[in-house]
Amino acid sequence: MTERKIVDGKGSFCPGPLMELIVALKHSQVGDELEVLSTDKGSADDIPEWVRRVGHDYVSTTENDGVWHIVVRKTK
Amino acid sequence: MVGQKICVVVISGTLERLQAAAMLASVAAVSGQEVRVFLSMNALPHFIKGSTAEAPHEGPMGDLMKARNVPEFKMLFEQAIELGDARLYPCSMAMDVLGIGSEQLEDYLGEATGLSRLLTEVQDGQVWTF
Structure with a gap:
Protein backbone atom coordinates (compact mmCIF):
# COMPACT_ATOMS: atom_id res chain seq x y z
CA MET A 1 0.00 0.00 0.00
CA THR A 2 1.25 3.47 -0.76
CA GLU A 3 0.61 6.36 1.55
CA ARG A 4 1.40 10.03 1.28
CA LYS A 5 3.38 11.48 4.15
CA ILE A 6 3.57 15.18 4.82
CA VAL A 7 7.05 16.57 5.53
CA ASP A 8 6.57 20.01 7.04
CA GLY A 9 9.61 22.14 6.19
CA LYS A 10 7.78 25.44 6.42
CA GLY A 11 9.77 28.29 7.93
CA SER A 12 13.13 26.61 7.28
CA PHE A 13 15.70 27.78 4.75
CA CYS A 14 17.87 25.82 2.30
CA PRO A 15 18.85 23.04 2.79
CA GLY A 16 16.49 22.52 5.76
CA PRO A 17 13.45 21.22 3.81
CA LEU A 18 15.67 18.91 1.71
CA MET A 19 17.32 17.45 4.80
CA GLU A 20 13.89 16.87 6.36
CA LEU A 21 12.77 15.09 3.18
CA ILE A 22 15.83 12.84 3.29
CA VAL A 23 15.20 11.87 6.92
CA ALA A 24 11.56 11.09 6.04
CA LEU A 25 12.64 9.02 2.99
CA LYS A 26 14.84 6.89 5.27
CA HIS A 27 11.78 5.99 7.30
CA SER A 28 9.58 5.27 4.28
CA GLN A 29 8.89 2.23 2.11
CA VAL A 30 9.58 1.96 -1.62
CA GLY A 31 6.52 3.30 -3.44
CA ASP A 32 5.54 5.75 -0.69
CA GLU A 33 4.80 9.31 -1.71
CA LEU A 34 6.09 12.20 0.36
CA GLU A 35 4.82 15.75 0.13
CA VAL A 36 7.30 18.39 1.29
CA LEU A 37 5.86 21.72 2.41
CA SER A 38 8.27 24.62 2.01
CA THR A 39 8.02 28.37 2.29
CA ASP A 40 11.52 28.67 0.80
CA LYS A 41 11.37 29.07 -3.00
CA GLY A 42 15.00 28.00 -3.38
CA SER A 43 14.22 24.64 -1.78
CA ALA A 44 11.16 24.22 -4.01
CA ASP A 45 13.45 24.61 -7.04
CA ASP A 46 16.32 22.53 -5.70
CA ILE A 47 14.46 19.51 -4.28
CA PRO A 48 13.31 18.25 -7.74
CA GLU A 49 16.93 18.56 -8.92
CA TRP A 50 18.11 16.44 -5.98
CA VAL A 51 15.37 13.89 -6.63
CA ARG A 52 16.51 13.52 -10.27
CA ARG A 53 20.19 13.28 -9.27
CA VAL A 54 19.65 10.43 -6.84
CA GLY A 55 16.99 8.62 -8.87
CA HIS A 56 13.72 8.87 -6.96
CA ASP A 57 10.53 9.87 -8.82
CA TYR A 58 9.62 13.52 -8.89
CA VAL A 59 5.83 13.76 -9.05
CA SER A 60 4.78 17.42 -8.92
CA THR A 61 5.18 20.89 -7.45
CA THR A 62 2.29 23.20 -6.64
CA GLU A 63 2.24 26.55 -4.86
CA ASN A 64 -0.53 27.78 -2.64
CA ASP A 65 -0.42 30.98 -0.54
CA GLY A 66 3.37 31.08 -0.44
CA VAL A 67 3.72 27.40 0.46
CA TRP A 68 5.25 25.03 -2.10
CA HIS A 69 4.11 21.39 -2.11
CA ILE A 70 6.71 19.11 -3.68
CA VAL A 71 5.65 15.49 -4.15
CA VAL A 72 8.27 12.75 -4.41
CA ARG A 73 7.94 8.97 -4.74
CA LYS A 74 10.53 6.72 -3.16
CA THR A 75 11.94 4.23 -5.70
CA LYS A 76 14.62 2.40 -3.75
CA MET B 1 25.62 6.72 -7.38
CA VAL B 2 26.13 10.25 -8.60
CA GLY B 3 29.10 12.56 -8.71
CA GLN B 4 32.62 12.42 -7.53
CA LYS B 5 34.30 12.82 -4.19
CA ILE B 6 34.59 16.33 -2.77
CA CYS B 7 37.03 17.70 -0.22
CA VAL B 8 35.91 20.76 1.69
CA VAL B 9 38.67 22.74 3.37
CA VAL B 10 37.33 25.17 5.97
CA ILE B 11 39.79 27.74 7.23
CA SER B 12 37.54 30.68 8.07
CA GLY B 13 35.66 30.91 11.35
CA THR B 14 32.99 33.31 10.07
CA LEU B 15 29.34 32.36 10.00
CA GLU B 16 28.85 32.89 6.26
CA ARG B 17 31.73 30.62 5.28
CA LEU B 18 30.95 27.92 7.84
CA GLN B 19 27.34 27.97 6.70
CA ALA B 20 28.20 27.71 3.00
CA ALA B 21 30.66 24.87 3.69
CA ALA B 22 28.08 22.99 5.79
CA MET B 23 25.38 23.40 3.15
CA LEU B 24 27.67 22.11 0.40
CA ALA B 25 28.90 19.18 2.52
CA SER B 26 25.41 18.10 3.60
CA VAL B 27 23.77 18.30 0.19
CA ALA B 28 26.70 16.53 -1.52
CA ALA B 29 26.66 13.79 1.14
CA VAL B 30 22.93 13.13 0.78
CA SER B 31 23.36 13.06 -3.00
CA GLY B 32 25.64 10.05 -2.68
CA GLN B 33 28.98 11.83 -2.95
CA GLU B 34 31.89 10.98 -0.71
CA VAL B 35 32.63 14.12 1.35
CA ARG B 36 35.77 14.82 3.34
CA VAL B 37 35.89 18.01 5.40
CA PHE B 38 39.15 19.36 6.78
CA LEU B 39 38.75 21.89 9.61
CA SER B 40 41.67 24.20 10.28
CA MET B 41 42.65 27.67 11.51
CA ASN B 42 39.72 29.73 12.84
CA ALA B 43 37.16 27.10 11.83
CA LEU B 44 38.37 24.49 14.32
CA PRO B 45 37.63 26.24 17.66
CA HIS B 46 33.89 26.07 16.82
CA PHE B 47 34.15 22.29 17.09
CA ILE B 48 35.55 22.19 20.62
CA LYS B 49 33.03 20.46 22.88
CA GLY B 50 30.84 22.92 24.70
CA SER B 51 31.96 25.85 22.55
CA GLN B 79 23.48 15.41 9.20
CA ALA B 80 26.06 15.01 6.43
CA ILE B 81 27.77 12.31 8.55
CA GLU B 82 24.53 10.69 9.66
CA LEU B 83 22.72 10.62 6.31
CA GLY B 84 25.60 10.23 3.88
CA ASP B 85 29.26 9.36 3.51
CA ALA B 86 30.82 12.45 5.09
CA ARG B 87 33.75 12.64 7.48
CA LEU B 88 35.09 15.67 9.31
CA TYR B 89 38.76 15.84 10.18
CA PRO B 90 40.41 18.30 12.54
CA CYS B 91 43.75 19.75 11.42
CA SER B 92 46.52 18.41 13.62
CA MET B 93 48.45 21.69 13.43
CA ALA B 94 45.46 23.72 14.63
CA MET B 95 44.97 21.24 17.49
CA ASP B 96 48.62 21.65 18.52
CA VAL B 97 48.36 25.44 18.43
CA LEU B 98 45.16 25.34 20.51
CA GLY B 99 46.75 22.80 22.86
CA ILE B 100 43.84 20.38 22.61
CA GLY B 101 43.43 16.64 22.08
CA SER B 102 40.78 14.66 20.18
CA GLU B 103 38.78 14.13 23.38
CA GLN B 104 38.15 17.88 23.61
CA LEU B 105 36.61 17.99 20.15
CA GLU B 106 33.05 17.04 19.18
CA ASP B 107 32.63 13.25 19.08
CA TYR B 108 31.61 13.24 15.43
CA LEU B 109 35.02 14.50 14.30
CA GLY B 110 37.48 11.93 12.95
CA GLU B 111 41.14 11.58 13.79
CA ALA B 112 43.63 14.44 13.69
CA THR B 113 44.79 14.92 10.13
CA GLY B 114 47.94 16.49 8.76
CA LEU B 115 48.70 17.92 5.35
CA SER B 116 50.14 14.72 3.87
CA ARG B 117 46.93 12.89 4.65
CA LEU B 118 44.91 15.79 3.27
CA LEU B 119 46.90 15.76 0.04
CA THR B 120 46.25 12.04 -0.32
CA GLU B 121 42.51 12.56 0.25
CA VAL B 122 42.23 15.33 -2.33
CA GLN B 123 44.05 13.46 -5.08
CA ASP B 124 40.89 11.97 -6.58
CA GLY B 125 38.34 14.62 -5.72
CA GLN B 126 37.23 18.19 -6.20
CA VAL B 127 38.54 20.64 -3.62
CA TRP B 128 36.39 23.44 -2.24
CA THR B 129 37.93 25.99 0.10
CA PHE B 130 36.06 28.22 2.52
Missing part, protein backbone atom coordinates in the same frame (compact mmCIF):
# COMPACT_ATOMS: atom_id res chain seq x y z
CA THR B 52 29.29 28.51 22.71
CA ALA B 53 31.21 31.28 20.96
CA GLU B 54 29.08 32.63 18.15
CA ALA B 55 30.74 32.69 14.73
CA PRO B 56 31.41 36.32 13.80
CA HIS B 57 29.49 37.68 10.82
CA GLU B 58 31.27 39.00 7.75
CA GLY B 59 28.40 41.15 6.59
CA PRO B 60 24.64 41.64 6.37
CA MET B 61 23.90 38.05 5.26
CA GLY B 62 25.28 36.78 8.55
CA ASP B 63 23.00 39.09 10.51
CA LEU B 64 20.01 38.10 8.37
CA MET B 65 20.69 34.39 8.73
CA LYS B 66 20.79 34.72 12.50
CA ALA B 67 17.40 36.44 12.47
CA ARG B 68 15.85 33.76 10.20
CA ASN B 69 15.39 30.07 10.66
CA VAL B 70 18.53 28.94 8.81
CA PRO B 71 19.73 25.44 9.80
CA GLU B 72 22.68 25.68 12.18
CA PHE B 73 26.01 24.79 10.48
CA LYS B 74 27.08 22.23 13.08
CA MET B 75 23.74 20.47 12.71
CA LEU B 76 24.21 20.35 8.92
CA PHE B 77 27.68 18.81 9.28
CA GLU B 78 26.26 16.20 11.67
Whole structure:
Protein backbone atom coordinates (compact mmCIF):
# COMPACT_ATOMS: atom_id res chain seq x y z
CA MET A 1 0.00 0.00 0.00
CA THR A 2 1.25 3.47 -0.76
CA GLU A 3 0.61 6.36 1.55
CA ARG A 4 1.40 10.03 1.28
CA LYS A 5 3.38 11.48 4.15
CA ILE A 6 3.57 15.18 4.82
CA VAL A 7 7.05 16.57 5.53
CA ASP A 8 6.57 20.01 7.04
CA GLY A 9 9.61 22.14 6.19
CA LYS A 10 7.78 25.44 6.42
CA GLY A 11 9.77 28.29 7.93
CA SER A 12 13.13 26.61 7.28
CA PHE A 13 15.70 27.78 4.75
CA CYS A 14 17.87 25.82 2.30
CA PRO A 15 18.85 23.04 2.79
CA GLY A 16 16.49 22.52 5.76
CA PRO A 17 13.45 21.22 3.81
CA LEU A 18 15.67 18.91 1.71
CA MET A 19 17.32 17.45 4.80
CA GLU A 20 13.89 16.87 6.36
CA LEU A 21 12.77 15.09 3.18
CA ILE A 22 15.83 12.84 3.29
CA VAL A 23 15.20 11.87 6.92
CA ALA A 24 11.56 11.09 6.04
CA LEU A 25 12.64 9.02 2.99
CA LYS A 26 14.84 6.89 5.27
CA HIS A 27 11.78 5.99 7.30
CA SER A 28 9.58 5.27 4.28
CA GLN A 29 8.89 2.23 2.11
CA VAL A 30 9.58 1.96 -1.62
CA GLY A 31 6.52 3.30 -3.44
CA ASP A 32 5.54 5.75 -0.69
CA GLU A 33 4.80 9.31 -1.71
CA LEU A 34 6.09 12.20 0.36
CA GLU A 35 4.82 15.75 0.13
CA VAL A 36 7.30 18.39 1.29
CA LEU A 37 5.86 21.72 2.41
CA SER A 38 8.27 24.62 2.01
CA THR A 39 8.02 28.37 2.29
CA ASP A 40 11.52 28.67 0.80
CA LYS A 41 11.37 29.07 -3.00
CA GLY A 42 15.00 28.00 -3.38
CA SER A 43 14.22 24.64 -1.78
CA ALA A 44 11.16 24.22 -4.01
CA ASP A 45 13.45 24.61 -7.04
CA ASP A 46 16.32 22.53 -5.70
CA ILE A 47 14.46 19.51 -4.28
CA PRO A 48 13.31 18.25 -7.74
CA GLU A 49 16.93 18.56 -8.92
CA TRP A 50 18.11 16.44 -5.98
CA VAL A 51 15.37 13.89 -6.63
CA ARG A 52 16.51 13.52 -10.27
CA ARG A 53 20.19 13.28 -9.27
CA VAL A 54 19.65 10.43 -6.84
CA GLY A 55 16.99 8.62 -8.87
CA HIS A 56 13.72 8.87 -6.96
CA ASP A 57 10.53 9.87 -8.82
CA TYR A 58 9.62 13.52 -8.89
CA VAL A 59 5.83 13.76 -9.05
CA SER A 60 4.78 17.42 -8.92
CA THR A 61 5.18 20.89 -7.45
CA THR A 62 2.29 23.20 -6.64
CA GLU A 63 2.24 26.55 -4.86
CA ASN A 64 -0.53 27.78 -2.64
CA ASP A 65 -0.42 30.98 -0.54
CA GLY A 66 3.37 31.08 -0.44
CA VAL A 67 3.72 27.40 0.46
CA TRP A 68 5.25 25.03 -2.10
CA HIS A 69 4.11 21.39 -2.11
CA ILE A 70 6.71 19.11 -3.68
CA VAL A 71 5.65 15.49 -4.15
CA VAL A 72 8.27 12.75 -4.41
CA ARG A 73 7.94 8.97 -4.74
CA LYS A 74 10.53 6.72 -3.16
CA THR A 75 11.94 4.23 -5.70
CA LYS A 76 14.62 2.40 -3.75
CA MET B 1 25.62 6.72 -7.38
CA VAL B 2 26.13 10.25 -8.60
CA GLY B 3 29.10 12.56 -8.71
CA GLN B 4 32.62 12.42 -7.53
CA LYS B 5 34.30 12.82 -4.19
CA ILE B 6 34.59 16.33 -2.77
CA CYS B 7 37.03 17.70 -0.22
CA VAL B 8 35.91 20.76 1.69
CA VAL B 9 38.67 22.74 3.37
CA VAL B 10 37.33 25.17 5.97
CA ILE B 11 39.79 27.74 7.23
CA SER B 12 37.54 30.68 8.07
CA GLY B 13 35.66 30.91 11.35
CA THR B 14 32.99 33.31 10.07
CA LEU B 15 29.34 32.36 10.00
CA GLU B 16 28.85 32.89 6.26
CA ARG B 17 31.73 30.62 5.28
CA LEU B 18 30.95 27.92 7.84
CA GLN B 19 27.34 27.97 6.70
CA ALA B 20 28.20 27.71 3.00
CA ALA B 21 30.66 24.87 3.69
CA ALA B 22 28.08 22.99 5.79
CA MET B 23 25.38 23.40 3.15
CA LEU B 24 27.67 22.11 0.40
CA ALA B 25 28.90 19.18 2.52
CA SER B 26 25.41 18.10 3.60
CA VAL B 27 23.77 18.30 0.19
CA ALA B 28 26.70 16.53 -1.52
CA ALA B 29 26.66 13.79 1.14
CA VAL B 30 22.93 13.13 0.78
CA SER B 31 23.36 13.06 -3.00
CA GLY B 32 25.64 10.05 -2.68
CA GLN B 33 28.98 11.83 -2.95
CA GLU B 34 31.89 10.98 -0.71
CA VAL B 35 32.63 14.12 1.35
CA ARG B 36 35.77 14.82 3.34
CA VAL B 37 35.89 18.01 5.40
CA PHE B 38 39.15 19.36 6.78
CA LEU B 39 38.75 21.89 9.61
CA SER B 40 41.67 24.20 10.28
CA MET B 41 42.65 27.67 11.51
CA ASN B 42 39.72 29.73 12.84
CA ALA B 43 37.16 27.10 11.83
CA LEU B 44 38.37 24.49 14.32
CA PRO B 45 37.63 26.24 17.66
CA HIS B 46 33.89 26.07 16.82
CA PHE B 47 34.15 22.29 17.09
CA ILE B 48 35.55 22.19 20.62
CA LYS B 49 33.03 20.46 22.88
CA GLY B 50 30.84 22.92 24.70
CA SER B 51 31.96 25.85 22.55
CA THR B 52 29.29 28.51 22.71
CA ALA B 53 31.21 31.28 20.96
CA GLU B 54 29.08 32.63 18.15
CA ALA B 55 30.74 32.69 14.73
CA PRO B 56 31.41 36.32 13.80
CA HIS B 57 29.49 37.68 10.82
CA GLU B 58 31.27 39.00 7.75
CA GLY B 59 28.40 41.15 6.59
CA PRO B 60 24.64 41.64 6.37
CA MET B 61 23.90 38.05 5.26
CA GLY B 62 25.28 36.78 8.55
CA ASP B 63 23.00 39.09 10.51
CA LEU B 64 20.01 38.10 8.37
CA MET B 65 20.69 34.39 8.73
CA LYS B 66 20.79 34.72 12.50
CA ALA B 67 17.40 36.44 12.47
CA ARG B 68 15.85 33.76 10.20
CA ASN B 69 15.39 30.07 10.66
CA VAL B 70 18.53 28.94 8.81
CA PRO B 71 19.73 25.44 9.80
CA GLU B 72 22.68 25.68 12.18
CA PHE B 73 26.01 24.79 10.48
CA LYS B 74 27.08 22.23 13.08
CA MET B 75 23.74 20.47 12.71
CA LEU B 76 24.21 20.35 8.92
CA PHE B 77 27.68 18.81 9.28
CA GLU B 78 26.26 16.20 11.67
CA GLN B 79 23.48 15.41 9.20
CA ALA B 80 26.06 15.01 6.43
CA ILE B 81 27.77 12.31 8.55
CA GLU B 82 24.53 10.69 9.66
CA LEU B 83 22.72 10.62 6.31
CA GLY B 84 25.60 10.23 3.88
CA ASP B 85 29.26 9.36 3.51
CA ALA B 86 30.82 12.45 5.09
CA ARG B 87 33.75 12.64 7.48
CA LEU B 88 35.09 15.67 9.31
CA TYR B 89 38.76 15.84 10.18
CA PRO B 90 40.41 18.30 12.54
CA CYS B 91 43.75 19.75 11.42
CA SER B 92 46.52 18.41 13.62
CA MET B 93 48.45 21.69 13.43
CA ALA B 94 45.46 23.72 14.63
CA MET B 95 44.97 21.24 17.49
CA ASP B 96 48.62 21.65 18.52
CA VAL B 97 48.36 25.44 18.43
CA LEU B 98 45.16 25.34 20.51
CA GLY B 99 46.75 22.80 22.86
CA ILE B 100 43.84 20.38 22.61
CA GLY B 101 43.43 16.64 22.08
CA SER B 102 40.78 14.66 20.18
CA GLU B 103 38.78 14.13 23.38
CA GLN B 104 38.15 17.88 23.61
CA LEU B 105 36.61 17.99 20.15
CA GLU B 106 33.05 17.04 19.18
CA ASP B 107 32.63 13.25 19.08
CA TYR B 108 31.61 13.24 15.43
CA LEU B 109 35.02 14.50 14.30
CA GLY B 110 37.48 11.93 12.95
CA GLU B 111 41.14 11.58 13.79
CA ALA B 112 43.63 14.44 13.69
CA THR B 113 44.79 14.92 10.13
CA GLY B 114 47.94 16.49 8.76
CA LEU B 115 48.70 17.92 5.35
CA SER B 116 50.14 14.72 3.87
CA ARG B 117 46.93 12.89 4.65
CA LEU B 118 44.91 15.79 3.27
CA LEU B 119 46.90 15.76 0.04
CA THR B 120 46.25 12.04 -0.32
CA GLU B 121 42.51 12.56 0.25
CA VAL B 122 42.23 15.33 -2.33
CA GLN B 123 44.05 13.46 -5.08
CA ASP B 124 40.89 11.97 -6.58
CA GLY B 125 38.34 14.62 -5.72
CA GLN B 126 37.23 18.19 -6.20
CA VAL B 127 38.54 20.64 -3.62
CA TRP B 128 36.39 23.44 -2.24
CA THR B 129 37.93 25.99 0.10
CA PHE B 130 36.06 28.22 2.52
